[in-house]
Structures are given as structure tokens and as C-alpha cells.
Amino acid sequence: MHTQNIVILISGRGSNMQAIVETDIPGARIAAVLSNRTEAAGLAWAAERGIATDALDHRHFADRTAFDQAMMQKIDAYQPDLVVLAGFMRILTLEFCRHYQGRLINIHPSLLPAFTGLHTHERAIEAGCRIAGCTIHFVTPELDCGPIIAQGAVPVADNDSADDVAARVLKVEHQLFPRAVADFVAGRLKIKGNRVINAEHRAGTSELLA
Missing domain, CATH: 3.40.50.170 (Formyl transferase, N-terminal domain)
Incomplete structure (x- = not known):
């Protein structure tokens, strides 16, 4: 089975992200955990387990579109097959949704x-x-x-x-x-x-x- 890259987006402790990481999912690789909050507790948890992490503070961007475009660049660097929103507390732009259409899921x-x-x-x-x-x-x-x-x-x-x-x-x-x-x-x-x-x-x- 082809290994698929999973990028998970969080805004806080990321308990759903943790549940996914701790589950042995055949064919899945957690490529990165990203956040819109640099202080998100889930980033430290993921980093301790050797997962790549990064954050973009949405408050530093002029508008929603600018933030989403910057986040898309971060995500795409990991060539994701699936992007998972696990408590990512952002309303996403049309461009973002269309860019990941069919490979973007939320809870x-x-x-x-x-x-x-x-x-x-x-x-x-x-x-x-x-x-x-x-x-x-x-x-x-x-x-x-x-x-x-x-x-x-x-x-x-x-x-x-x-x-x-x-x-x-x-x-x-x-x-x-x-x-x-x-x-x-x-x-x-x-x-x-x-x-x-x-x-x-x-x-x-x-x-x-x-």
C-alpha cells in the first residue's frame, strides 16, 4: 500500500490529533502537525514524538485570505494526501476549501x-x-x-x-x-x-x- 501523508491542523491541545497519532493506521504517515496558535499545547506533544510541527499566528496577517494562502504553502510542503482539521478553530476561505477538495476532513x-x-x-x-x-x-x-x-x-x-x-x-x-x-x-x-x-x-x- 502506498504510504499517504497526513497533515493535521490544530488550535489547542489537539486531543483528536493525539488519538489519530496513537492509532496504528496502515498506510498512513503523520507528516506534520500545524497550528494557527504558536502556544498550542498539541504542538509540543507532537514534537516530543518526532513529528514535524509549525505554527502561523493568524493575528499577524492582514486578512483571512492572506493567512490561508500562507498556511496552504506550509501544508503543501508536506505533499499531503489528506488534511485533517482536528479542532482547528478557523473559518476557511473558498480558495482553501477548493484547493484541498476531497482530501480535507473535519470533526x-x-x-x-x-x-x-x-x-x-x-x-x-x-x-x-x-x-x-x-x-x-x-x-x-x-x-x-x-x-x-x-x-x-x-x-x-x-x-x-x-x-x-x-x-x-x-x-x-x-x-x-x-x-x-x-x-x-x-x-x-x-x-x-x-x-x-x-x-x-x-x-x-x-x-x-x-
């Missing part, structure tokens, strides 16, 4: 299409949802609306806080994200229209995991 802490954007767990609780979860999807220019690769659901109890739900969902994220990356590397994910078809019905199947 979002809700059961899309519900609760796009921020504060997902607070909004789920306020709406009276009895389940919450996460979604892994291909990235398109429309925020949090790309073809869905995988979803995992957890129950929401009567007295749960947003932090309670977040902790429960994060455990599911750590299970599903490495599997989705493995399915991409193995060529199991195919896009048909706006749907992802998974030949083995693994990461592409919604699951109640808690």
Missing part, C-alpha cells in the same frame, strides 16, 4: 446538520435534545455542511451540563476520527453526490456509542 461536535457553528452542546441542551454527538465530514466552502463520513451519538441526561456532554462526546470523537482517517487511507470512502459511501459500512454508519 464537528454535533450531529450535523443540527447545530453548526459554536456552542453546540449548550444549544443542544437548550433545545431539549435527548442525544448529542459528533460528525466527521468532508469540508466544503459552506460551514459544517460537507458530505458526512461518520457520526456518533451519546445520550443527554436531565441534569447534564454542557461540560458533561462535551466530555461524553469527546470520547466518541476519539473512537471515530482515527477510523475515518483509516477508511480514507484505505480508499473505502467514496463520494456520490453529497453523500459518502463507505464500502464496509464502518465509519460511515451512525452509532450510539455511550
Whole structure:
């Protein structure tokens, strides 16, 4: 199997990045971990494990387009087969999304299409949802609306806080994200229209995991 280069983008501690790195994914090589925050804790974690790291502070750029263009140059230096957004807290430009079309995936802490954007767990609780979860999807220019690769659901109890739900969902994220990356590397994910078809019905199947 051809080894595929994976570049992971983070903005903080990168717990999903860590879950991917610590999973033995056949045919995958974590080429680099990059961030828009020089102080992101996940950079030190990756560097300690011999992974190339770099950061570009988005606050030092005139606008979103300038930052994205500079980040694309950083990413492309590693010849990525797949770019993984693992808690990368940036809204991406059309140019960025198109440049990595079909090889850019994200994880979002809700059961899309519900609760796009921020504060997902607070909004789920306020709406009276009895389940919450996460979604892994291909990235398109429309925020949090790309073809869905995988979803995992957890129950929401009567007295749960947003932090309670977040902790429960994060455990599911750590299970599903490495599997989705493995399915991409193995060529199991195919896009048909706006749907992802998974030949083995693994990461592409919604699951109640808690």
C-alpha cells in the first residue's frame, strides 16, 4: 500500500490529533502537525514524538485570505494526501476549501446538520435534545455542511451540563476520527453526490456509542 501523508491542523491541545497519532493506521504517515496558535499545547506533544510541527499566528496577517494562502504553502510542503482539521478553530476561505477538495476532513461536535457553528452542546441542551454527538465530514466552502463520513451519538441526561456532554462526546470523537482517517487511507470512502459511501459500512454508519 502506498504510504499517504497526513497533515493535521490544530488550535489547542489537539486531543483528536493525539488519538489519530496513537492509532496504528496502515498506510498512513503523520507528516506534520500545524497550528494557527504558536502556544498550542498539541504542538509540543507532537514534537516530543518526532513529528514535524509549525505554527502561523493568524493575528499577524492582514486578512483571512492572506493567512490561508500562507498556511496552504506550509501544508503543501508536506505533499499531503489528506488534511485533517482536528479542532482547528478557523473559518476557511473558498480558495482553501477548493484547493484541498476531497482530501480535507473535519470533526464537528454535533450531529450535523443540527447545530453548526459554536456552542453546540449548550444549544443542544437548550433545545431539549435527548442525544448529542459528533460528525466527521468532508469540508466544503459552506460551514459544517460537507458530505458526512461518520457520526456518533451519546445520550443527554436531565441534569447534564454542557461540560458533561462535551466530555461524553469527546470520547466518541476519539473512537471515530482515527477510523475515518483509516477508511480514507484505505480508499473505502467514496463520494456520490453529497453523500459518502463507505464500502464496509464502518465509519460511515451512525452509532450510539455511550
